[in-house]
Amino acid sequence: AQSVTQLDSQVPVFEEAPVELRCNYSSSVSVYLFWYVQYPNQGLQLLLKYLSGSTLVKSINGFEAEFNKSQTSFHLRKPSVHISDTAEYFCAVSSTGTASKLTFGTGTRLQVTL
């Protein structure tokens, strides 16, 4: 079984400031890792994923996350946030054998203000 811990329930940040959303996972088997974003009144959308290969993965809108196996972490970062990044961010894990069955964290609310 896997579990995901997102320690920060809310992260307030000013526009153009950097941000890091923390994610730690627990698993006894090899994993895939994901970040999903949920805008108000919408479903979840995949932001980025780590399946294999380079441990640093990037999204098209400037977010990046690094898989750290020794620290069992997959923190999400962005060097400069925009108002439109305000949303709920969920970290998720699956075992490599059941890739589409995800275990989600409780989410981090990113609130970007001017």
Place this chain on the structure above:
Amino acid sequence: ETGVTQSPTHLIKTRGQQVTLRCSSQSGHNTVSWYQQALGQGPQFIFQYYREEENGRGNFPPRFSGLQFPNYSSELNVNALELDDSALYLCASSLPGGATGELFFGEGSRLTVL
């Protein structure tokens, strides 16, 4: 290409009643998963259907049941509703086999149990 659509978007039921939620998967996707997202929580895996067969189940009681049809659409049925069943129910479809782990979510059906 149409995305994942769910109906109804909102509904109110009373304890003990039964509810059916519906989902049309994204074109070309033969795997459908259902998740329950309680207020302030991350989505929790209920079950998955692949080629009309249940392909994995989370920690939910048998009164949560499902179906997948030949066109890959799906239903989630919940019997004997309890107050704690109040939540956003998310349907997600994925590519055949779901090997990449990317889920495409609908906007959800918000169920309120009074």
